[in-house]
Amino acid sequence: MATQGVSSQAVPRYDILAPEVSVAERTLVLKQDETLGLFNEFGDIDAAARHEEGLFHEGTRFVSQLMLRLFGGRPLLLSSTVRRDNVLMSADLTNPDLYSEGRQVLPRGSLHIFRTKLIWHGICHEHVHVRNFTREPLDIELSLQFAADFADIFEIRGQKRTARGRLLKPRTAADAVELAYEGLDGVVRRTRLISRPEPQSVTGTQFAFALHIAGRSEQVIALDVSCSLDASRVQIPSYEQALARAEQSRSGRERFFSGIETSNEQFNAWLHRSTADLNMLLTSTPSGLYPYAGIPWFDTAFGRDGIIAALECLWLSPHIAQGVLKYLASTQATELDPARDAEPGKILHEARRGEMAARGEIPFARYYGSVDSTPLFAMLAGAYYRRTGDAALIESIWPNVRAALAWLERYGDCDGDGFIEYRRQSEHGLVQQGWKDSHDSVFHADGRIAEGPIALCEVQGYAYAARIAGAELADMLGLTEDARRLRDAAGALQARFRERFWSDELGMYVLALDGEKRPCEVRASNAGHCVFTGIASDEHAAAILGALSQDSFFSGWGVRTLADSEVRYNPMAYHNGSVWPHDNALIAAGMNRLPDKNLAGRQLTTLFEASTYFDSSRLPELFCGFRRREGKSPTLYPVACSPQAWSSGAVFMLLEACLGIAIEAPRQRVTFRHPYLPPALDRLRIRDLNVGAGAVDLLLQRHQGTVSLVVERRRGEVHVVMRS
Numbered sequence: 001m002a003t004q005g006v007s008s009q010a011v012p013r014y015d016i017l018a019p020e021v022s023v024a025e026r027t028l029v030l031k032q033d034e035t036l037g038l039f040n041e042f043g044d045i046d047a048a049a050r051h052e053e054g055l056f057h058e059g060t061r062f063v064s065q066l067m068l069r070l071f072g073g074r075p076l077l078l079s080s081t082v083r084r085d086n087v088l089m090s091a092d093l094t095n096p097d098l099y100s101e102g103r104q105v106l107p108r109g110s111l112h113i114f115r116t117k118l119i120w121h122g123i124c125h126e127h128v129h130v131r132n133f134t135r136e137p138l139d140i141e142l143s144l145q146f147a148a149d150f151a152d153i154f155e156i157r158g159q160k161r162t163a164r165g166r167l168l169k170p171r172t173a174a175d176a177v178e179l180a181y182e183g184l185d186g187v188v189r190r191t192r193l194i195s196r197p198e199p200q201s202v203t204g205t206q207f208a209f210a211l212h213i214a215g216r217s218e219q220v221i222a223l224d225v226s227c228s229l230d231a232s233r234v235q236i237p238s239y240e241q242a243l244a245r246a247e248q249s250r251s252g253r254e255r256f257f258s259g260i261e262t263s264n265e266q267f268n269a270w271l272h273r274s275t276a277d278l279n280m281l282l283t284s285t286p287s288g289l290y291p292y293a294g295i296p297w298f299d300t301a302f303g304r305d306g307i308i309a310a311l312e313c314l315w316l317s318p319h320i321a322q323g324v325l326k327y328l329a330s331t332q333a334t335e336l337d338p339a340r341d342a343e344p345g346k347i348l349h350e351a352r353r354g355e356m357a358a359r360g361e362i363p364f365a366r367y368y369g370s371v372d373s374t375p376l377f378a379m380l381a382g383a384y385y386r387r388t389g390d391a392a393l394i395e396s397i398w399p400n401v402r403a404a405l406a407w408l409e410r411y412g413d414c415d416g417d418g419f420i421e422y423r424r425q426s427e428h429g430l431v432q433q434g435w436k437d438s439h440d441s442v443f444h445a446d447g448r449i450a451e452g453p454i455a456l457c458e459v460q461g462y463a464y465a466a467r468i469a470g471a472e473l474a475d476m477l478g479l480t481e482d483a484r485r486l487r488d489a490a491g492a493l494q495a496r497f498r499e500r501f502w503s504d505e506l507g508m509y510v511l512a513l514d515g516e517k518r519p520c521e522v523r524a525s526n527a528g529h530c531v532f533t534g535i536a537s538d539e540h541a542a543a544i545l546g547a548l549s550q551d552s553f554f555s556g557w558g559v560r561t562l563a564d565s566e567v568r569y570n571p572m573a574y575h576n577g578s579v580w581p582h583d584n585a586l587i588a589a590g591m592n593r594l595p596d597k598n599l600a601g602r603q604l605t606t607l608f609e610a611s612t613y614f615d616s617s618r619l620p621e622l623f624c625g626f627r628r629r630e631g632k633s634p635t636l637y638p639v640a641c642s643p644q645a646w647s648s649g650a651v652f653m654l655l656e657a658c659l660g661i662a663i664e665a666p667r668q669r670v671t672f673r674h675p676y677l678p679p680a681l682d683r684l685r686i687r688d689l690n691v692g693a694g695a696v697d698l699l700l701q702r703h704q705g706t707v708s709l710v711v712e713r714r715r716g717e718v719h720v721v722m723r724s
Contacts (some may be wrong), residue, residue, distance in 0.1 A: 009187035014414065015251030015345075022248060025442055026615065027053070028082050028086075028089050028644070029222065029295050030120045031280050032246065034058045034353070035227060035495035036299050041080045043066060043091035043126075047149070051156055052296050055124055057227035059300070059354030059704030061156065062191045065093035065147035066225070068115065068128065070095055072141070077112055084272060084378070086280040087246045089221030091115045120242040124225040128241055130211060131218035140211040144223065147205060148191045149179035151707035154358045157297060161361065170204030177204060184434050185358040188230050196222040232483040255279045255289065256317045259687035264680050266617075267608055273617040278313065288323030289329050289587075291649075293346055293350075294621055303328055303348040303373030304435060304529050305646055307380050314387050314654050315663055316689070321384045322393060329400035341369035341433075345407030347377045349430075362428070369429040370437075371422035372459050374404045374412065375466035379533075385476065389692055394473055405470045408463050415452050417495050421461045428433060434459060435583075436526070436561065436575040440510050440568060441529035445521045447567040450514040457509040458526045458531050461499045464490050468534070494535050508544045509536070523547065523563035525583050531590030541590065548587060549599045550651025557610045558603055558629025563626075578637060580622045581607055582646035585653035592657045597676040604654040605678045610634045619647045645713045655684075659700065660723075665692040671720045677702040685712075694718040 030037040036056040039045060045053045045062040047201045055063035065338050070073065075093035082089045095114040098106035112127040117664035132138050154476075155161060168180040175198040179191045199207035226234040238243070251257070253398050256278045260271055269624035282289045285301070286383070306328070310321040332349065333342040340363050341349070357365035380515035385394050394401075412420040422433040431439050442450045460704070474483035502508040503519065508527040510519040527547055531541045547553065552563040555571075560578040563567050571577040584607060588600035606628075611617045613633035621644035624635035660673035670691055677684060677700060686698045692717025701708045709722050 005313070009177040010160075016109055021196060026080075028080060029118045029123075029280075030086070030089050030117060031084065031295060031299065032121070032249075033283050035122050035124070036117050036295060037117065037119055037124055038296055039089060040236055041077055041091065042074065042093065043080065043089065044070070054151075055225060056153065056157075056296075056299070058229070059153050059352055059357065060189055061151045061153070062148055062189065062227040063146065064149040064151065065125075065407045067143060068112075068113070068143045069143045069145060070113070070141070071098065072143070074412060075111075076108070084276060085247070085250050086276045087118055087245070088251055089106040090547060092554050094179075095424055100262035104667045105137070111138075112299045112568060113151075116682075118239075118246055120246050122234055122238070123236055123242070126223040126225070127241045128221040128223070129218055130214060130221070131214060132213040135215040136192060136482070137212060139212045140209075140664070141485075142209040142211060142221070144193075144195075144207045144209075144221075145205060148179040148181070148190050149181070152354045152361055153299075153352075154354070154356050156499065159356070159362070161356070165355070172202050172204060174202065175204060176196050177207075177636050179204070183355040183358075185269070185353070186356045187358070190228050190230075192226045192228070192234070194224045194236070195224075203239070232348060237253055245551075246476050250276075250279050253360050254319070255282055255679050256313055256320060257688075258316050259689065260316075260513035260655070261685050262681050263683040263689070264364065266612055267680060270608055270611045270617045270619075270651060274619075277618060277648040278309070278645060281648070282320070282644060283321070289320060289643040290323050293646075294644035296641065297580075298350075298641055298644070300350060300352055301327065301331075301348070302350045303688055304370050304376060307373065307376040308586070310380055311383060311647065312582070312585060312653040315661060316652055318384060320388070321380055321387075323383055324376070325384060325393065326360045327396055329397045331366060332400050332403060332542075335443070337368075339363055339428075340365075340367050341370070341410040341429045342366075343407060345374065345403035345405075346411065347373040347404060349373060349433075364428055365721060367429070368432050369422075369424055371412070371420060371433045371456065372405050372462050373418070373433065374492060375459070375462035377401070377402050378466035379462060379469050382465075382472050385663060385666075387663050391476060393538075394672075395477065398473065398477060401470060402482075402624040408466065411490075412463070413698045415515075416491060417455075419455040419500075419519065420459050421455045421515075422459075423452035423454070423515075434526075436524075438574045438576075440573075441575040442520060443522065443568055444514070444518070445567065450512060450520050452515050455513040456526060457497075457501050457511060458533070459502065459527035460493065461530040461535040464493050464497070464535040465533040467493070497535055498537060498540065502540060507547050507575075522554070524566075525559055525561045525587065528559065528583075533590075534588050536590075541594075545591065545599050545693075549602070551627075553580055553603070554623050557606050557623070557625075559587055559599075559635050560625040562625075572637070574622070574637070577625040578622045579610075579625050579634075580647075581619045581642075581650035585646075585657075588654050590657075592662070594638055594672055595674045597658055597660070597674065600654065600657040601676050601678045604651075605680055607650065607654065608680060614642075618697070619650065620644065620700055647685045663691055667719070668692050668694060668717050669721060670696065670698075671721045671723065672700075673723045675700060675707040675709070675722070675724075677707050691718045692716070696720060 045066040052059040078092040080091035095107045112131045165183040171178040176194045190271040200210040201208045291309040293302040306324045309322040333346040346368045352364040467486045467598040471486040473482040511522040511524045512520045530536045569577045591600040620640040620642035697713035
């Protein structure tokens with residue numbers, strides 16, 4: 001122990017005998033717009049221990065190591081967390097027992113080290129509070145070790161590169177270090193670390209501090225880590241300024257706002273976590289806010305994911321759909337480009353930044369290899385208008401909606417049989433281009449992988465609903481002939497679909513038709529999406545929902561992607577037996593208008609129960625589909641993204657389905673059709689539900705077999721209707 005009188009200029013060396021935790025288990029996430037931090041429980045970044053950790057900016061890792069060391073060793077972890085609004089991360093640490101020449105000189109727990117981090121506008125701000133709880137002054141040796149590998153996100157995911165750019169020599173100053181990398185794309189990416197106070201010594205890999213801390217007092221080290229491209233200088237606000245701005249941004253009504261509160265506090269925790277995660281994933285673009293898909297691998301704009309997340313949140317925060325529609329309209333393909341699977345009118349699959357995307361080493365700078373994002377775009381446009389009555393936006397994007405609908409006719413039906421199919425045009429593109437895009441997700445009953453072009457059952461439903469939505473929008477715009485033509489096309493597709501895709505043996509629609517029009521007679525959750533889109537007949541819908549309720553599909557935590565009777569069923573597979581919250585939400589949405597909401601209620605209840613087992617009540621992208629067992633938690637899928645936008649939004653679509661709520665802003669009307677509340681929810685209150693120019697506060701209460709509705713507050717002319 002360095003006692004009073006020992007100079008901070010000559011800090012003694014100590015031996016740390018207490019065991020250390022070698023690798024932290026949890027990942028703590030911070031994100032704001034294009035900057036993402038993945039930290040371990042200690043608040044460190046150590047990509048050598050876990051390759052996904054880092055501070056990322058625009059698809060590149062700008063920090064691959066940032067480790068706090070006390071007398072050369074790792075402090076002991078007390079606890080760590082991310083605040084409920086996802087703005088601030090904190091870690092509480094302490095010292096282990098310290099020995100010098102075999103004698104204990106500083107007992108464990110004498111120091112409290114409190115780290116806080118936040119990310120704001122490309123900068124990671126950190127405060128390190130070191131408090132001495134002894135009565136004697138102490139001389140403390142602290143260091144921050146850092147490195148930047150400037151790896152592209154696809155390199156971290158495992159893609160090999162034949163060549164890389166060059167790391168530039170670090171530049172040091174009394175209080176700062178700049179690490180830089182000149183990429184093969186000609187861009188120089190720079191990481192600048194600035195410390196207050198000035199460290200005792202600075203190298204290209206470390207800040208070293210010699211702190212003299214009086215008894216019962218503390219010192220604070222402030223560290224700012226900025227990420228920039230080329231020679232642009234980043235303006236660095238203070239920690240306090242950045243925190244205030246971040247808090248204001250996350251709490252504003254321009255972001256996602258649910259206004260829902262229930263009688264169940266644990267359920268409220270799930271709602272709060274989902275809201276906070278959606279707000280963290282909402283990213284500013286020139287077109288407005290866009291829900292980036294998921295962390296860590298999908299922290300970018302995906303067409304399908306953004307549309308579905310917007311649909312899940314539409315009844316509560318329709319302005320998210322506005323941002324999605326405007327962004328996807330601005331990035332819609334206008335020409336043929338086989339390398340990117342692009343065709344005129346097609347809607348984006350994903351957009352990527354970073355060196356590999358810029359150089360064309362991957363096709364994903366703007367990639368269009370999804371078969372469903374284009375009809376889903378038209379569906380969202382129609383749903384957005386019904387929810388908001390925003391004719392001005394629809395008029396502005398109508399050319400894009402029309403181009404998307406034209407794509408269905410000209411390019412989507414690549415063999416002219418009236419169904420929408422896909423096959424990749426680039427050898428580097430995705431083999432499977434529906435939402436289940438793993439290589440083995442589309443197969444025949446005997447397990448053979450289906451050969452393309454592939455017509456998925458749910459995609460036909462999306463195409464049907466897209467034409468119905470397009471017809472409604474055309475009517476609104478006075479385009480009567482366009483509306484008639486679209487309705488005729490939708491009706492023809494519906495009749496053709498029911499004839500070709502229904503299987504009496506399966507009791508549901510087949511998964512797909514292969515390139516030779518042979519049905520893939522496989523029981524899959526895809527058929528549930530056909531109920532959601534309305535392409536299914538009432539008889540078929542009842543049979544499908546009945547099948548999905550059976551044990552072969554329902555794991556006890558939710559509906560699996562594949563029945564356990566299928567030859568490729570594997571509860572640990574990405575798409576062939578796992579449980580996806582968004583998949584369950586879309587299936588439940590098909591019950592919105594139906595009197596029988598039993599399956600939707602079970603899905604809401606069991607996914608809520610699953611959320612209680614996950615860290616911070618955060619439902620991941622997916623989890624394994626093992627059958628529920630007494631006292632056993634859901635089984636994690638090891639590389640699932642968490643948070644994931646459409647998983648975060650699932651609870652709101654599940655509630656929408658159970659309540660049977662429909663909002664029609666042009667008619668200033670809210671309708672509840674056969675509302676249902678599961679046993680876990682005695683009461684549900686919705687505050688400040690905007691309907692056109694008006695708003696209402698609503699209270700729903702569960703009674704024996706029924707739900708009552710009270711309008712607690714009404715602003716403007718809003719009609720509330722209940723149909724039981």
